[in-house]
Amino acid sequence: xxxxxxxxxxxxxxxxxxxxxxxxxxxxxxxxxxxxxxxxxxxxxxxxxxxxxxxxxxxxxxxxxxxxxxxxxxxxxxxxxxxxxxxxxxxxxxxxxxxxxxxxxxxxxxxxxxxxxxxxxxxxxxxxxxxxxxxxxxxxxxxxxxxxxxxxxxxxxxxxxxxxxxxxxxxxxxxxxxxxxxxxxxxxxxxxxxxxxxxxxxxxxxxxxxxxxxxxxxxxxxxxxxxxxxxxxxxxxxxxxxxxxxxxxxxxxxxxxxxxxxxxx
Amino acid sequence: xxxxxxxxxxxxxxxxxxxxxxxxxxxxxxxxxxxxxxxxxxxxxxxxxxxxxxxxxxxxxxxxxxxxxxxxxxxxxxxxxxxxxxxxxxxxxxxxxxxxxxxxxxxxxxxxxxxxxxxxxxxxxxxxxxxxxxxxxxxxxxxxxxxxxxxxxxxxxxxxxxxxxxxxxxxxxxxxxxxxxxxxxxxxxxxxxxxxxxxxxxxxxxxxxxxxxxxxxxxxxxxxxxxxxxxxxxxxxxxxxxxxxxxxxxxxxxx
Numbered sequence: 468x469x470x471x472x473x474x475x476x477x478x479x480x481x482x483x484x485x486x487x488x489x490x491x492x493x494x495x496x497x498x499x500x501x502x503x504x505x506x507x508x509x510x511x512x513x514x515x516x517x518x519x520x521x522x523x524x525x526x527x528x529x530x531x532x533x534x535x536x537x538x539x540x541x542x543x544x545x546x547x548x549x550x551x552x553x554x555x556x557x558x559x560x561x562x563x564x565x566x567x568x569x570x571x572x573x574x575x576x577x578x579x580x581x582x583x584x585x586x587x588x589x590x591x592x593x594x595x596x597x598x599x600x601x602x603x604x605x606x607x608x609x610x611x612x613x614x615x616x617x618x619x620x621x622x623x624x625x626x627x628x629x630x631x632x633x634x635x636x637x638x639x640x641x642x643x644x645x646x647x648x649x650x651x652x653x654x655x656x657x658x659x660x661x662x663x664x665x666x667x668x669x670x671x672x673x674x675x676x677x678x679x680x681x682x683x684x685x686x687x688x689x690x691x692x693x694x695x696x697x698x699x700x701x702x703x704x705x706x707x708x709x710x711x712x713x714x715x716x717x718x719x720x721x722x723x724x725x726x727x728x729x730x731x732x
Numbered sequence: 733x734x735x736x737x738x739x740x741x742x743x744x745x746x747x748x749x750x751x752x753x754x755x756x757x758x759x760x761x762x763x764x765x766x767x768x769x770x771x772x773x774x775x776x777x778x779x780x781x782x783x784x785x786x787x788x789x790x791x792x793x794x795x796x797x798x799x800x801x802x803x804x805x806x807x808x809x810x811x812x813x814x815x816x817x818x819x820x821x822x823x824x825x826x827x828x829x830x831x832x833x834x835x836x837x838x839x840x841x842x843x844x845x846x847x848x849x850x851x852x853x854x855x856x857x858x859x860x861x862x863x864x865x866x867x868x869x870x871x872x873x874x875x876x877x878x879x880x881x882x883x884x885x886x887x888x889x890x891x892x893x894x895x896x897x898x899x900x901x902x903x904x905x906x907x908x909x910x911x912x913x914x915x916x917x918x919x920x921x922x923x924x925x926x927x928x929x930x931x932x933x934x935x936x937x938x939x940x941x942x943x944x945x946x947x948x949x950x951x952x953x954x955x956x957x958x959x960x961x962x963x964x965x966x967x968x969x970x971x972x973x974x975x976x977x978x979x980x981x982x983x984x985x986x987x
Contacts, residue, residue, distance in 0.1 A: 607787055608834035608893075612848035612900055613824035615817045622851065626838050 473674055480678030491661040492682065498579055498650065498657065499643045505583035506643070507636070510590025515620070517595060528591070535588035541649050543585055548577040548653045578650035586643060593635045597628035637694035644686050658682055738763050738798055738904050738935050739784060745792030746779055753779050755959040756793065761904075764933040768946035768967075771956035772982055777939045778831075780956070781906045784937070785826040786819050797826060798903055824852060827897030831909040833889040835881040841868060841892045842877040845899050853900065860899075867895040871925050887918025891925055898929075905929065907938040943987060947971050955979045 480488070516528030535543065564576045601624050609619030648659035662679035666672050739761040746754035753776045761767050769777045782788045784795055786803035794811065795802045803819055804811040814822075836844050845864040849855045855863070868874050871891040881889050890910055897905060907926065911919040923945050929936060930949045940946060946953050947967045954964040955976065963976040971987075974980050 602834070604830060604832055604834035605836065608828075608830065608836070609848075610787065610820065611785055611823060611826070611828035611830075612896070613820050613852045614848060615820040618851055622847065623836055627836075 473671060476669075476671060476674035477678050480675065481681060487656075488658075488661055491656055491658050494575070494655070495644070495647050495657040496686070498575065498582070498647050498655070499640065502579050502582035502586055502647070503640050503643050505579070506586025506590050506639070507594075509583060509587025510592075510594050513587060513591040514594040514598065517591070518598070532588045532591050535585055536592075540582070540585045540646060541652065544578065544581040544649055544653055547581040547584070548574065572655070574650070574653045574655045578647070578653060578655050582643065582646060582650075585646075586639065589639060590636070593632055593639070594628070597632035598624055600631045601627045634698060637690075637697070641687050641690055641694075644690060645683055648683075735762065736799065737761055738765075739937065740796045741780075741784070741793065742795075743793035744780065744783055744790050744795060746776070746783060746788060747791050753959050754783070754790075757956070757959070757961055758793075759954060759961065759964075761935060761937060763903075763935055765951045766930050766934075766936045766938065766949055767952045767954055768950040769937065769939045769954045769956055770941070770943070770946060770982070774958075775956040776959040777956045778908050781828075781908055781937055781939055784904075784906055785823050785828055787828075789813065797822070820852075824900050825903045827900060827902035827905040829890070829893050829897055829905065829907045829910045831912050833881070833886070833893045833913070835889050835893055835896070837881050840878045840880055841873060841884070841895075844881070844892055845896045848896070849899050864895075864899060867898055868892070870898075870928075871895045872921070885918055886914045887921045890914065890918075890922045894922075894925055894929075903935065905934055905936045907936065907940070909939050909941065911940070911942055941986065943971070943983075955982070957982075 484492070513528040513531050516524045517532070519525050519528070561573050564571050564573055598620075605623050605627065606616075606619050609623045610616070614622070647655075647657055650657055651660035651663060654660070658679050662675040665675045669675070737760040739759065741757060741759045743756045743758055744754050745752065745756055757776070757780050759767070759780075769780070771777050779788060783790050784797065784802065786795075789803065794804070800822055801811075802822055803814055805814050805818075835841075836847065839847060842861065842864050845867055846855075846857075846860040849860040849863065850857065853860075865874065865877060868877055871894055873888060873891055873895070876884060876888060876892070881892070884892065894910075910926070911922050914922065919942070923942065926936070926938070926945070927949050938945070938950070947970075950967050952964060953967050953970040955962050955970070955974075955978075957978050963970075963974060963979050965974075970979070971983065974983060
């Protein structure tokens with residue numbers, strides 16, 4: 468006979484989550500944000516490497532994308548967390564990592580590193596497509612004005628590529644919020660592991676996993692609202708077309724519409 | 733004319749794959765001279781002026797601007813391509829205006845004009861803005877300083893592009909079919925600005941189909957066909973009694 472669904476457990480997980488749960492929720496959020504941030508950085512670096520005139524850099528950037536996109540993220544997480552120990556004989560990530568102001572568990576750091584590397588490969592493709600969407604004449608105009616390639620990329624091409632990059636980037640972050648659950652397998656105490664721990668001690672999978680599914684849904688819904696808002700502002704500024712990428716993001720996050728945080732003119 | 737030329741191109745060869753688009757083009761341009769390059773499409777005239785500021789690599793010959801070899805360094809008697817950073821430095825003295833304007837769409841007219849002076853010439857913001865406003869005024873667009881390119885007509889965009897190129901204080905201006913993408917009614921305003929540059933003695937190379945402009949403003953007209961300069965001379969010579977049969981055919985078709 469099927470066990471009856473114990474609603475009180477479910478409601479309690481939603482309306483009265485405990486302190487441990489709150490920490491797990493927060494851990495999920497900051498891991499996703501940090502991994503996404505570094506993923507964008509890695510993606511930008513590798514997208515630029517793949518456009519380099521220097522062949523070894525192009526090959527390296529291409530291999531990174533090929534290998535990372537070609538292997539499962541869970542394998543990458545295990546490889547990064549346990550791999551150094553197996554191959555090099557020492558732990559790349561100690562039990563706790565002291566970052567000066569605070570310390571993080573080694574598993575959290577390894578998780579952020581693994582997810583960043585994974586995300587970087589996908590962002591690389593998105594950023595490459597964004598850069599390629601900018602008319603070639605833009606870089607030519609920059610060059611004809613005596614701007615070196617790097618300056619032209621930073622000031623002319625990337626701000627225009629940003630409008631193509633932002634919507635899929637939002638999608639990637641939605642994915643990232645959920646992919647953090649895989650870090651449970653290296654012992655990062657985040658939302659999914661919290662549910663798993665409760666399940667193991669109570670043998671009530673439906674209640675705890677339904678509740679955790681609800682919380683992931685909350686996270687992604689909140690994000691989708693923020694994403695829509697950012698894209699709305701992006702479209703609005705596109706009509707006037709007056710903001711750089713950073714300004715756009717700052718603008719989208721400004722508490723009051725207007726020019727509150729943007730550069731004084 | 734005497735003295736050292738601003739532009740000295742010798743036997744420039746350019747290939748795209750197997751197709752040889754420039755088969756040894758030579759051209760000297762003296763300071764203050766306006767040279768119009770005409771010719772049928774596919775004759776290599778656009779490619780040639782793009783070689784002058786090294787937007788295209790060349791496969792043979794050499795190009796000097798103001799006595800500096802463009803795009804290459806001489807190493808043991810051979811030419812090796814220079815670094816992009818060095819080439820960028822050389823481009824400062826060569827302004828270019830494109831057929832499709834290529835204004836930066838995420839910047840206002842003024843921001844377009846001051847971007848390179850600020851970041852490449854390292855001017856102070858006040859000075860760059862002052863110069864930029866003067867240039868916009870000169871092309872008749874002082875009132876459009878805070879307008880984005882998307883809100884400007886083609887002729888206005890091209891005039892901003894001219895101001896943007898002038899902001900680097902170039903010794904030479906290249907125009908790549910500057911009016912070919914314009915509505916007929918806005919061609920005139922761009923040509924007016926160009927004529928004013930001719931009047932103040934700017935050295936200019938203009939690839940154009942505007943025979944009226946060539947006749948009126950050019951010191952010299954150069955006819956290119958199939959990757960070669962086939963005839964050059966004063967506008968008067970050109971438009972009254974061209975020597976070459978190909979030139980006669982071309983002119984009879986478009987005049």
